[in-house]
Amino acid sequence: MLKVGVIGLGYWGPKLARNFHELPDARLEWVCDLRQPRLDHVTNLYPGVRATPDYREVLASGVEAVCIATPVRSHYYLAMEALQAGKHVLVEKPLAACVRQAEEIIAEGDRRGRSVMVGHTFVYNPAVVAMKEIIASGQLGQIYYISATRVNLGLFQPDINVAWDLAPHDISILLYVLGMEPVSASARGGVYVQQKKGLHDVAYLSLYFPNGLLADIRVSWLDPCKIRTYTVVGSEKMLVYDDVAPVDKIVIYDKGVEAPPYSDTEEEFHLSYRTGEAVPYPLKWTEPLQVECQHFLDCIRQGSEPRSSGRVALEVIKVLEAAQCSLLNGGSREVIGGSRGFCAHRTRRETGPRCQDLCLREPVWL
Numbered sequence: 576m577l578k579v580g581v582i583g584l585g586y587w588g589p590k591l592a593r594n595f596h597e598l599p600d601a602r603l604e605w606v607c608d609l610r611q612p613r614l615d616h617v618t619n620l621y622p623g624v625r626a627t628p629d630y631r632e633v634l635a636s637g638v639e640a641v642c643i644a645t646p647v648r649s650h651y652y653l654a655m656e657a658l659q660a661g662k663h664v665l666v667e668k669p670l671a672a673c674v675r676q677a678e679e680i681i682a683e684g685d686r687r688g689r690s691v692m693v694g695h696t697f698v699y700n701p702a703v704v705a706m707k708e709i710i711a712s713g714q715l716g717q718i719y720y721i722s723a724t725r726v727n728l729g730l731f732q733p734d735i736n737v738a739w740d741l742a743p744h745d746i747s748i749l750l751y752v753l754g755m756e757p758v759s760a761s762a763r764g765g766v767y768v769q770q771k772k773g774l775h776d777v778a779y780l781s782l783y784f785p786n787g788l789l790a791d792i793r794v795s796w797l798d799p800c801k802i803r804t805y806t807v808v809g810s811e812k813m814l815v816y817d818d819v820a821p822v823d824k825i826v827i828y829d830k831g832v833e834a835p836p837y838s839d840t841e842e843e844f845h846l847s848y849r850t851g852e853a854v855p856y857p858l859k860w861t862e863p864l865q866v867e868c869q870h871f872l873d874c875i876r877q878g879s880e881p882r883s884s885g886r887v888a889l890e891v892i893k894v895l896e897a898a899q900c901s902l903l904n905g906g907s908r909e910v911i912g913g914s915r916g917f918c919a920h921r922t923r924r925e926t927g928p929r930c931q932d933l934c935l936r937e938p939v940w941l
């Protein structure tokens with residue numbers, strides 16, 4: 576039995592608490608939130624679990640692992656303190672507010688010999704795992720481009736834009752299914768509802784991968800309908816993954832276009848369209864968060880690198896920093912690399928203290 580504590584019991588934390596309470600090889604020992612009603616809610620569900628508004632009490636307890644489900648501004652400080660207290664950590668996405676913070680968390684985990692895993696829940700989704708298998712099997716041919724949409728009405732975040740809130744899911748999915756990282760990124764977007772704060776509520780990200788593969792991600796808190804779709808276009812076949820479809824979440828389309836091998840004249844140049852059958856791909860469904868939580872426990876026990884490790888999350892944050900830089904610079908194409916100084920909380924192009932210096936110097940709790 577691995578003893579686990581959960582810090583942050585807003586929207587997402589109780590789902591982690593439920594899973595660790597239900598898994599047979601874990602014991603949910605402590606829960607923590609600054610708000611008493613949230614503590615009451617969870618302790619009513621799981622009597623016997625200890626509760627506190629002070630995370631230091633959780634870190635001083637005998638729990639071996641801590642889940643951090645607070646807003647991103649506190650991830651770095653809580654994760655560092657938890658690692659320094661000798662705990663394994665499962666930090667919600669995004670791992671941190673900038674590249675420098677993420678690098679420090681990873682280094683601290685390595686120094687202490689503790690697991691750092693990040694809540695990239697979709698890489699534990701059976702449909703995403705299937706999408707990776709299908710792409711790797713080669714049946715779609717060469718992948719030309721991928722188009723992803725993640726939109727709904729809300730949930731607006733008060734301190735980060737929609738790209739930092741929702742795109743970590745899509746970036747982590749793309750890195751996982753393609754098994755490679757993009758080399759550059761650009762982003763455009765709009766600020767409509769939270770104008771005073773300058774927080775984008777809609778963003779269009781373009782990621783450029785090696786071999787010319789292009790991936791587009793549209794994220795929005797300002798759309799009337801919940802849409803979660805992927806279209807993967809290959810040279811042989813095409814795939815559509817609809818996460819909100821009740822059945823047939825993945826369908827493979829035998830569709831394509833072929834140009835004639837040669838043509839001397841314009842008249843001879845005829846494209847031929849292939850429109851074959853659409854075949855649903857069978858999936859065995861398990862709750863992704865349950866798979867994620869079990870994986871966290873297994874990685875701790877075996878000392879193995881999690882699928883959504885801190886290192887993977889760092890690559891996701893490099894993409895987010897490049898996208899943030901582009902978003903604030905009119906959609907410029909940015910090379911993805913190390914720290915760019917465009918953290919989750921930077922909303923203007925102004926020069927001034929580099930954000931990463933601020934992020935590491937001053938705790939930003941509120």
Ligand SMILES: NC(=O)c1ccc[n+]([C@@H]2O[C@H](COP(=O)([O-])OP(=O)(O)OC[C@H]3O[C@@H](n4cnc5c(N)ncnc54)[C@H](O)[C@@H]3O)[C@@H](O)[C@H]2O)c1
Nearest residue numbers: 583584585586587588608609610644645646667668694696
């Ligand atoms: N993996 C997923 O699919 C998924 C889905 C939703 C949210 N999330 C992530 O989960 C995290 C939390 O999101 P949310 O929507 O639950 O936010 P939320 O605002 O609903 O809840 C955050 C909770 O943390 C508490 N909190 C803040 N600072 C604290 C501290 N120092 N000590 C103790 N409690 C503290 C707040 O009181 C609040 O109840 C974010 O990182 C978000 O991106 C992940």
